[in-house]
Amino acid sequence: MSESDFITLNGRVAVIGADRHPHAAGRLATAGSGLEWLTVPPGGEGPDSIPVISLREDTRLPEGSFRIDTRTEGAAPRIEIVGGPFSGVIYAVEELLRAVRPAPGTGVSVPVTHVERRPALAYRTFWTWDHSTNWELSQVGHQEIGVFNPYGKPPSGFLADYKRMVDFCSQNQIAAIVIYGFFRDNHGGVDDAKELTRYARERGVRILPGVAIGAYGGVYWEGDHPYNLSTYLDAHPDRAADMERGVGFQLADLSFPLNFPRSDYTRTACPSDPNTIDWMADALSWLVETVEPGGVNIEGGDYGVCGCERCMTRRGDREDPNRRDDDAEFWSHADMADNFPRLFEAARGGRDDLWIYCELQWDNLLDSEAHAPLTTLPDGAIYQHTYNRGYWNRVRAELTPQTVADLPTRTNVARAQFACQWNGDERTELYAFNAPVFAELSRHCFDMGMQGLTVWGEPSPFHVSSELSYLAFGRFGFDADLSWDAFLDQDVAPRLGGRGAADEFISIMQELDDHQHLPVERLRTLQGRAFDGARQFTGEQLRRWIWLTDRVNRRAYMGS
Structure with a gap:
């Protein structure tokens, strides 16, 4: 996606429906520490001069389904979130949060999109x-x-x-x-x-x-x-x-x-x-x-x-x-x-x-x-x-x-x-x-x-x-x-340091899973591969590679 496919939220952002969806509104507030979140009173439409995010339930939708619409034609962007009963609004907000990325300054960038999803398995x-x-x-x-x-x-x-x-x-x-x-x-x-x-x-x-x-x-x-x-x-x-x-x-x-x-x-x-x-x-x-x-x-x-x-x-x-x-x-x-x-x-x-x-x-x-x-x-x-x-x-x-x-x-x-x-x-x-x-x-x-x-x-x-x-x-x-590849690219790779790192991580896990016993020499080789991966990353990616390194270490310590 190009920069024109994103909108930037900076400064103040108004939220409609926070009274009915307090958890979803609270999750939105984690999107950017530099944003000031304003709650629109029930029945209000929000100001035209600042971005507005609307949270609304539609009982006609299946449970857990949702729509996200981003509109940019007015003076400020508006994001409408509509969810089915019980969980739809929350799922939509989580989907939006996964797509958010940092913007220059203290704002965040959000894709300009129309998303409509319903669970395959209810x-x-x-x-x-x-x-x-x-x-x-x-x-x-x-x-x-x-x-x-x-x-x-x-x-x-x-x-x-x-x-x-x-x-x-x-x-x-x-x-x-x-x-x-x-x-x-x-x-x-x-x-x-x-x-x-x-x-x-x-x-x-x-x-x-x-x-x-x-x-x-x-x-x-x-x-x-x-x-x-x-x-x-x-x-x-x-x-x-x-x-x-x-x-x-x-x-x-x-x-x-x-x-x-x-x-x-x-x-x-x-x-x-x-x-x-x-x-x-x-x-x-x-x-x-x-x-x-x-x-x-x-x-x-x-x-x-x-x-x-x-x-x-x-x-x-x-x-x-x-x-x-x-x-x-x-x-x-x-x-x-x-x-x-x-x-x-x-x-x-x-x-x-x-x-x-x-x-x-x-x-x-x-x-x-x-x-x-x-x-x-x-x-x-x-x-x-x-x-x-x-x-x-x-x-x-x-x-x-x-x-x-x-x-x-x-x-x-x-x-x-x-x-x-x-x-x-x-x-x-x-x-x-x-x-x-x-x-x-x-x-x-x-x-x-x-x-x-x-x-x-x-x-x-x-x-x-x-x-x-x-x-x-x-x-x-x-x-x-x-698809499996899309899952690896979208969900696994970011957690492990990229697709190549994810493939290596999974390869080591699966070899450990497939063999109840392995020669210590082989475990030492896997140990070195896991440690090499860990040295490349920081934060949560590092934590995950340390977990894998420890898993190999335990097997090596036990002798197989």
Whole structure:
């Protein structure tokens, strides 16, 4: 672009709509320290003599979509930003900020442009457990894997971790965060949960507490609370599930055995007891009314099924329990079909703007027999199909748009149970460079007619492999036509010192990822390449190269 393709903002800039979009207006104010930002009172049009930026929501647009129009015909330029509900105005401002560049003096240059964008995948979501989400690195208690873990960080750690995550999501077009372990007494209980949903809502990010029907601690994961499952079962022991087998499973894509220690976290309630479903419905209504989340993620639990006579009779011939004998399944779709409609109505609380996810569990998207009980599930929910690594290899080869169109559920999203701590060798793929995988998953979902994708988001973007992977998730989930080269040029290269430096950085990361063991001599060579890169840069680029150098150093120190 030439200089004529930019306008310069200097001195005073007026903002219309700051009263309705305070976070977006606050982000604009970071564009240039030499600018003086003036707020136009509600109903005002702004002065003609200085630049004006207008922020406006249009509820007719899809959520997260936006338009940016720059006009230069008057005495001073005007930039009009129009966004769809919840997040569109914020996404537009972030897009504008990425395009801003310094101008002579204390001003900034902004492209003269007309931009109109809408998300390719409407539902772009991080999946997390509270205990293993490590975004605030300056505290004790970090964990990296597990499902029944106690929370070992200081009580302030919950908000410290998730506020950082919310900020990143807001700035990078990641729409929602699922949190299992959302309520615990020892990380702030209701008060901190309310603070997090408020903070996220202000920034255009949906918080979706994760719950399971009669499992996973109930709505209130841990604590002395009426909607905690252990508290409930202590008062009503006759409502406990009679599990078909012991709690636990093994993932074929993970090279070491998982541990499921027996504790209060593993207790389950019978899904055929109407009192339990009443209790769950009341708990979900309380959740939505109390903390005003962006939605809820509901599942049946994946560590076992109640096999009592009442459950077997209710399921009838809709479901063959022998499917669970060979570890193919650890859940009941009939349980979801019977109970989810009631819980869906309770969770949305009479509103139609919440995202209510229904988890349909793992590795069965291509299995019409597994879907047979699901024809009665309500429209309006978001139905999530999870892939382990091996199953993703099947899906990418066998899934067709017609398969998706023929599903009994209308709104379908995928969830990757890989490119995370749940697959791979002893290192897992938790800190791997997963950006190519997230790009391919996003494109595949879009091409197949699915409406969203969920990936794990627990490691901090301090880890450059994670940072670049999350950026790919946000960018490719929003723009299905984005090419890999364009992503590298636009998003990766500026962070690493240019395209050549980015290619070198990625080459070293991928060689480390591809080999669990490397000769020390080879690691010394990679160490020298990383150090040579680090010597060329300063600031955040240097920090990222130091991270890579440290990653090689650790491997060399361990001897492979």
